[in-house]
Amino acid sequence: MFFSNKEKVELAPNKSDRQLCWDSRDRFFECLSANHIDNSLDQKQLKNVESKCGTTKKEFESNCVSSWIKYFQEKRYNDLIRQRYIEKLESEGAQPLPFKIDTIKKE
Amino acid sequence: MITRSVIRSSIGSVNRVSNKQFTISTRYLQKLKNEKNEQPEKPKKRPLSRVAIGGTSSDSKYASKSQGLEFATWKAITLLIIGGGLGTYFFQKEKEKIQKYKEMEANKPVGKPLVGGPFHLVDTNGNDFTEQNLKDPQGKRFSILYFGFTHCPDVCPEELDKLGDMVNHLNEHGVDLQPIFITCDPARDSKEAIDLYLKDFHPKIIGLTGTYDEVKNTCKKYRVYFSTPPNVKSGQDYLVDHSIFFYVIDPEGNFTNVIGRESSAIEGAEKIIKDSENFIPESQRIEKKQGIFGFLYK
Numbered sequence: 001m002f003f004s005n006k007e008k009v010e011l012a013p014n015k016s017d018r019q020l021c022w023d024s025r026d027r028f029f030e031c032l033s034a035n036h037i038d039n040s041l042d043q044k045q046l047k048n049v050e051s052k053c054g055t056t057k058k059e060f061e062s063n064c065v066s067s068w069i070k071y072f073q074e075k076r077y078n079d080l081i082r083q084r085y086i087e088k089l090e091s092e093g094a095q096p097l098p099f100k101i102d103t104i105k106k107e
Numbered sequence: 108m109i110t111r112s113v114i115r116s117s118i119g120s121v122n123r124v125s126n127k128q129f130t131i132s133t134r135y136l137q138k139l140k141n142e143k144n145e146q147p148e149k150p151k152k153r154p155l156s157r158v159a160i161g162g163t164s165s166d167s168k169y170a171s172k173s174q175g176l177e178f179a180t181w182k183a184i185t186l187l188i189i190g191g192g193l194g195t196y197f198f199q200k201e202k203e204k205i206q207k208y209k210e211m212e213a214n215k216p217v218g219k220p221l222v223g224g225p226f227h228l229v230d231t232n233g234n235d236f237t238e239q240n241l242k243d244p245q246g247k248r249f250s251i252l253y254f255g256f257t258h259c260p261d262v263c264p265e266e267l268d269k270l271g272d273m274v275n276h277l278n279e280h281g282v283d284l285q286p287i288f289i290t291c292d293p294a295r296d297s298k299e300a301i302d303l304y305l306k307d308f309h310p311k312i313i314g315l316t317g318t319y320d321e322v323k324n325t326c327k328k329y330r331v332y333f334s335t336p337p338n339v340k341s342g343q344d345y346l347v348d349h350s351i352f353f354y355v356i357d358p359e360g361n362f363t364n365v366i367g368r369e370s371s372a373i374e375g376a377e378k379i380i381k382d383s384e385n386f387i388p389e390s391q392r393i394e395k396k397q398g399i400f401g402f403l404y405k
Contacts, residue, residue, distance in 0.1 A: 011300055012257035015307035018264060067344040068260040 013065060021064035025072050028053060028060040032076075039077045041070070208395070211385035222354065222362040224328040228289065228317040231302040236315050241285070243358040246388040248283040249379055250356040251366075254331045256292035256347045257304040262368070264307075266351060271309030272372035273379070280376075282383050286312045291333040291349045293322045329354055329362075355379055357386055 013021065031053035032040055040049050040057075049057060061069055223238065230236045241250045253270060255263035270286050277284045288305060290296035293316050296304075301314035316322065326333055326349075333349035353366035353375065363382050366375040387395075 012259075012295075012304055014303070015264075022261070065258070065344050067258065067346045071260050071346055 017063075021060075021068060024056070024060045024063040028056040029072075029076055031056045038080055040073050041077070207385065208387065211387070222328075222330055223356065223360070226325040226328055227321055228315040228325060229298065231298045231305070231314045231316075233298060236313070238360055241356050242360040243283075243285075246358045246386075247383075248285055248358055249363075249383055249386075250285040250287060250360075251379070252287050252289060252329065252354040252356065253351075254289050254291050254326060254329070254333070254349055255351070256290050256349070257296050257300055258292065258344070258346065260346065262351055266353075266368065267305075267308045267312070269372045269375070270312065270353070273376045274309050274311055276373060276376040277379060280380055282380055284311075284379065287315060288312050289315045289322070289325060291322065291326060291331070292335065292347045293317060293319050294335070294339075355382060357382065359389060 032038075032049070035048070035052045037045055037049060037052070039045060040053075064072070225238050228236045251270065251273070253266060255266070267288065270288075274284050274286055286309065288301070290301060296316050298314075298316060301316055305312050305314045317325070325331075331350050331352075333347055335347050336345050339345050351368055354362060355364040355366065355378070357363045364378060366378060370378070
């Protein structure tokens with residue numbers, strides 16, 4: 001197989017690593033919410049993010065692996081959009097479905 | 108068959124007893140007739156208006172004798188109660204069983220779902236693991252499959268914690284469950300990596316990996332979608348997209364249910380408990396369909 005040439009495969013973060021990452025992520029996102037920044041990956045917002053939440057961002061980036069850093073910020077933005085959309089629909093009098101839909105969620 | 112012959116014999120004995128009773132009572136009737144034939148001579152004929160309403164003392168004497176209670180002697184009554192009770196109990200029990208069976212059949216989706224099939228992977232100790240390992244010769248243990256990868260940011264760890272809770276909950280209710288974690292990222296998830304990763308979760312969870320083709324085949328069999336980003340350089344960090352369901356497998360290795368992310372550990376566990384209560388091994392299912400009450404199961 002193409003991956004059988006023994007390369008140093010990095011190990012996944014363990015439980016304490018994950019917790020550390022999640023905690024610093026939560027602090028960073030709290031700061032973003034307090035400063036009304038929705039999309040922290042937006043190029044136009046980048047300056048704003050750096051000036052207001054620079055320290056929490058650095059901490060977040062040092063505690064999490066690179067793929068997660070992007071993932072969590074994308075997820076936060078998507079969740080915000082979705083949440084607002086649901087709120088908008090509900091304010092227009094939309095009713096939640098009386099049954100569950102099994103959704104396929106991506107990670 | 109045994110119960111049936113017992114019932115037949117008990118019916119026979121009821122007949123015999125009642126025949127006996129019948130002959131006795133006819134004999135008694137004849138006796139009564141004789142008495143009646145003798146009687147008219149004895150008392151003087153009185154006008155009807157003189158006869159006391161409700162009969163004289165002599166009348167009531169005959170009345171008490173001719174009350175037709177001979178049919179219901181204590182023997183007949185006890186036989187009726189025992190026979191009737193046994194019959195009711197037996198039929199009630201059978202009815203309940205049939206109802207449960209039908210309920211299970213109704214719960215099954217129409218046709219056989221095309222989920223599952225032969226696969227070959229290795230566990231963290233390097234032993235082969237195939238679809239045969241999902242089967243339990245005792246017909247008791249259910250299995251649950253979860254597809255994920257060790258670099259998973261937030262969903263997999265949550266779901267694996269949930270899996271541990273499910274195993275514990277089922278254990279308290281006496282249901283044996285074999286939890287299995289299958290990686291979708293064989294390039295990075297070696298046996299050692301998975302072993303290390305699963306140390307943070309329930310100790311019963313079995314971790315499986317294999318070559319890329321083996322993993323791809325398994326995922327295909329279980330209708331799991333996963334995509335590794337193309338052109339990944341070695342050492343580069345990436346995420347794997349994959350569908351996140353728990354697949355419940357019965358002791359015969361057949362897929363029975365899925366548990367989605369929205370259900371809690373307790374809800375998922377209750378689903379499995381229900382499945383295990385409704386599970387009837389294949390041999391018993393065939394036996395039932397071929398048995399004397401087979402028509403009830405069709």
